[in-house]
Amino acid sequence: xxxxxxxxxxxxxxxxxxxxxxxxxxxxxxxxxxxxxxxxxxxxxxxxxxxxxxxxxxxxxxxxxxxxxxxxxxxxxxxxxxxxxxxxxxxxxxxxxxxxxxxxxxxxxxxxxxxxxxxxxxxxxxxxxxxxxxxxxxxxxxxxxxxxxxxxxxxxxxxxxxxxxxxxxxxxxxxxxxxxxxxxxxxxxxxxxxxxxxxxxxxxxxxxxxxxxxxxxxxxxxxxxxxxxxxxxxxxxxxxxxxxxxxxxxxxxxxxxxxxxxxxxxxxxxxxxxxxxxxxxxxxxxxxxxxxxxxxxxxxxxxxxxxxxxxxxxxxxxxxxxxxxxxxxxxxxxxxxxxxxxxxxxxxxxxxxxxxxxxxxxxxxxxxxxxxxxxxxxxxxxxxxxxxxxxxxxxxxxxxxxxxxxxxxxxxxxxxxxxxxxxxxxxxxxxxxxxxxxxxxxxxxxxx
Amino acid sequence: xxxxxxxxxxxxxxxxxxxxxxxxxxxxxxxxxxxxxxxxxxxxxxxxxxxxxxxxxxxxxxxxxxxxxxxxxxxxxxxxxxxxxxxxxxxxxxxxxxxxxxxxxxxxxxxxxxxxxxxxxxxxxxxxxxxxxxxxxxxxxxxxxxxxxxxxxxxxxxxxxxxxxxxxxxxxxxxxxxxxxxxxxxxxxxxxxxxxxxxxxxxxxxxxxxxxxxxxxxxxxxxxxxxxxxxxxxxxxxxxxxxxxxxxxxxxxxxxxxxxxxxxxxxxxxxxxxxxxxxxxxxxxxxxxxxxxxxxxxxxxxxxxxxxxxxxxxxxxxxxxxxxxxxxxxxxxxxxxxxxx
Numbered sequence: 001x002x003x004x005x006x007x008x009x010x011x012x013x014x015x016x017x018x019x020x021x022x023x024x025x026x027x028x029x030x031x032x033x034x035x036x037x038x039x040x041x042x043x044x045x046x047x048x049x050x051x052x053x054x055x056x057x058x059x060x061x062x063x064x065x066x067x068x069x070x071x072x073x074x075x076x077x078x079x080x081x082x083x084x085x086x087x088x089x090x091x092x093x094x095x096x097x098x099x100x101x102x103x104x105x106x107x108x109x110x111x112x113x114x115x116x117x118x119x120x121x122x123x124x125x126x127x128x129x130x131x132x133x134x135x136x137x138x139x140x141x142x143x144x145x146x147x148x149x150x151x152x153x154x155x156x157x158x159x160x161x162x163x164x165x166x167x168x169x170x171x172x173x174x175x176x177x178x179x180x181x182x183x184x185x186x187x188x189x190x191x192x193x194x195x196x197x198x199x200x201x202x203x204x205x206x207x208x209x210x211x212x213x214x215x216x217x218x219x220x221x222x223x224x225x226x227x228x229x230x231x232x233x234x235x236x237x238x239x240x241x242x243x244x245x246x247x248x249x250x251x252x253x254x255x256x257x258x259x260x261x262x263x264x265x266x267x268x269x270x271x272x273x274x275x276x277x278x279x280x281x282x283x284x285x286x287x288x289x290x291x292x293x294x295x296x297x298x299x300x301x302x303x304x305x306x307x308x309x310x311x312x313x314x315x316x317x318x319x320x321x322x323x324x325x326x327x328x329x330x331x332x333x334x335x336x337x338x339x340x341x342x343x344x345x346x347x348x349x350x351x352x353x354x355x356x357x358x359x360x361x362x363x364x365x366x367x368x369x370x371x372x373x374x375x376x377x378x379x380x381x382x383x384x385x386x387x388x389x390x391x392x393x394x395x396x397x398x399x400x401x402x403x404x405x406x407x408x409x410x411x412x413x414x415x416x417x418x419x420x421x422x423x424x425x426x427x428x429x430x431x432x433x434x435x436x437x438x439x440x441x442x443x444x445x446x447x448x
Numbered sequence: 449x450x451x452x453x454x455x456x457x458x459x460x461x462x463x464x465x466x467x468x469x470x471x472x473x474x475x476x477x478x479x480x481x482x483x484x485x486x487x488x489x490x491x492x493x494x495x496x497x498x499x500x501x502x503x504x505x506x507x508x509x510x511x512x513x514x515x516x517x518x519x520x521x522x523x524x525x526x527x528x529x530x531x532x533x534x535x536x537x538x539x540x541x542x543x544x545x546x547x548x549x550x551x552x553x554x555x556x557x558x559x560x561x562x563x564x565x566x567x568x569x570x571x572x573x574x575x576x577x578x579x580x581x582x583x584x585x586x587x588x589x590x591x592x593x594x595x596x597x598x599x600x601x602x603x604x605x606x607x608x609x610x611x612x613x614x615x616x617x618x619x620x621x622x623x624x625x626x627x628x629x630x631x632x633x634x635x636x637x638x639x640x641x642x643x644x645x646x647x648x649x650x651x652x653x654x655x656x657x658x659x660x661x662x663x664x665x666x667x668x669x670x671x672x673x674x675x676x677x678x679x680x681x682x683x684x685x686x687x688x689x690x691x692x693x694x695x696x697x698x699x700x701x702x703x704x705x706x707x708x709x710x711x712x713x714x715x716x717x718x719x720x721x722x723x724x725x726x727x728x729x730x731x732x733x734x735x736x737x738x739x740x741x742x743x744x745x746x747x748x749x750x751x752x753x754x755x756x757x758x759x760x761x762x763x764x765x766x767x768x769x770x771x772x773x774x775x776x777x778x779x780x781x782x783x784x785x786x787x788x789x
Contacts, residue, residue, distance in 0.1 A: 056555060063551035066504050067544045074516050074540055077529030084518045085526025085598065091747030093752050099508070099515045100760035106504040107767040114501035115774050131765075165745075167752045176650020397533040397604055410541065414548055421555055427558075 016025015465530025477574020582620030586613030627703025
């Protein structure tokens with residue numbers, strides 16, 4: 001492997017790792033505050049316990065997210081010094097605001113986690129709300145940087161770097177609204193599905209556990225609403241890509257030749273040598289309708305673009321299929337669950353539905369990672385699309401294999417530890433470990 | 449004052465705050481490792497209790513510094529990222545292990561053996577990270593990072609492995625340990641525990657003095673421009689005089705058990721040391737090839753950055769004040785509920 005590939009692999013590894021914790025840092029505070037609020041409203045100690053458990057989960061995940069985020073802020077320079085040296089000033093503004101949001105999040109998380117006994121209940125809840133709001137703001141600002149890299153604006157490119165810089169214009173580069181909405185939704189969706197999956201798993205073993213049914217009732221509404229909204233926002237996002245980054249769309253869809261009334265290729269393996277997609281299920285005119293709202297619309301193929309500006313077509317296409325596939329499965333499950341809730345006036349608790357939620361638990365994270373791969377691979381060979389190639393931004397420091405393997409081992413280790421710690425937090429709430437008190441009643445719980 | 453000078457000043461300010469808060473945090477890790485005596489467990493518990501709510505916040509000052517550097521002075525950031533790639537990567541590993549181990553120790557419920565293991569990782573990383581941080585600062589000040597055009601030509605090792613850089617690393621470590629010990633005298637709830645940290649503070653204070661002296665002696669050869677700045681510019685001289693006064697005052701206050709005031713004096717001392725570094729290498733960001741002005745972003749970016757900083761200050765400062773108010777140390781035996789709310 002070349003040093004460029006090692007640099008890309010290290011950046012990819014760091015981001016793929018950080019994204020999971022960042023998404024949890026955005027969404028878990030919302031779930032934590034929701035259960036806290038339910039506990040206050042109903043006086044139910046289970047919800048209070050749930051909010052405390054979620055707070056512990058947030059503390060662990062946020063800490064790892066904070067250190068891996070610190071790593072990323074340095075890696076931008078350590079791996080891509082020319083990118084930061086030239087474009088740091090163009091996109092520094094959203095980064096600074098992200099810093100402010102992160103600062104606020106850490107401060108109020110400190111108060112929320114350690115201050116339960118020290119501050120008034122109102123201030124405590126307010127701190128939780130501030131954590132949730134600043135977490136969302138921080139994801140919003142950092143996504144704006146990615147929007148810029150995909151669709152740069154607000155400067156004039158010259159061989160010596162950007163001039164006539166307008167930082168505000170760069171901060172809100174085209175497509176910012178759909179991409180930030182898409183990312184924020186995915187954070188909530190991934191975390192809510194993961195949480196629902198965990199509690200469904202426990203409920204399959206201990207169907208009577210009131211605590212876990214209540215926990216599920218906190219996760220399911222967020223999971224269902226986001227899973228249904230996401231396809232709508234994703235479609236808007238894809239329509240923007242179709243217009244603004246046609247080469248990325250062509251790679252996502254395996255569209256090698258420009259054509260009118262292009263079919264939607266579901267699945268399949270693109271081959272750049274033969275310029276065909278094998279084993280795909282074609283839906284006639286599907287792509288033209290989805291991308292441009294017109295069955296006869298012309299979709300630009302990869303043939304319109306110089307070969308050396310193609311992204312890795314097979315990877316982009318397959319990552320996109322994974323994202324859309326998992327997204328559709330989650331939307332379907334959300335529909336069924338909401339239908340059940342509407343007819344029976346209660347969240348589902350049967351074995352089949354619990355199995356469905358257990359299996360779907362990881363799908364949100366899979367979709368999140370796959371979607372991120374689509375946008376990053378799909379931007380290659382550029383680091384700033386059309387302006388700076390990734391290969392021109394990479395550091396001259398040699399032997400990049402060393403830091404790559406070091407971080408790989410470190411992150412694997414941290415991942416294993418985090419999973420073990422979270423597992424013990426969950427195990428602590430199993431019915432047979434709960435203390436038998438005077439009000440520890442068995443039997444079915446009623447959760448509405 | 450030009451906008452880049454203002455931004456440079458804010459950058460120095462963020463390093464001062466990182467040295468004070470992040471530094472005390474690193475120092476807490478040092479005393480965790482060096483805990484001994486009959487109150488070993490209490491010492492560690494006090495450190496964990498004092499750090500728990502604030503350690504993440506304390507380290508965001510570093511992120512502020514990094515973001516200001518790449519947004520406000522992108523060429524300097526690019527240069528430093530290449531020249532100091534190795535120590536910065538090691539520093540990052542230190543930061544990752546430190547934060548993760550501290551959190552894992554808090555939430556790992558498997559008992560004492562696991563706690564000790566995480567504690568060792570946490571405190572070990574707390575020694576390595578400040579050392580590397582100081583070595584990077586030493587490299588920047590020494591003038592041994594050389595740039596031609598946009599290319600770093602001085603290699604990836606020599607600049608931060610010089611005797612001068614090592615000495616600055618040791619100074620940073622001693623300074624952070626000193627700060628932490630002084631702060632902990634104020635946080636401690638019992639007289640004996642307070643005395644433990646008073647002794648440690650006095651010892652670390654002596655170490656700071658010795659390390660500072662060595663840095664000064666090595667600066668003549670190892671960092672000629674800083675040496676010149678130190679000995680010629682009247683402003684820098686005054687700054688160093690004030691640092692000396694603060695150091696002596698902090699020592700005297702510790703000696704006479706006036707912990708609340710000692711804390712203030714020690715903070716002044718550490719802050720002035722960092723400002724003294726910044727002042728003695730002004731107007732260079734990376735001595736001798738990158739200046740504030742040469743590396744600065746365009747005027748539009750600079751203005752917007754200052755606005756973003758103002759927005760940030762309005763949001764962050766009251767929040768931090770609230771955080772430290774909520775977790776301020778209580779008089780012995782006070783109730784845990786805050787009657788003020």
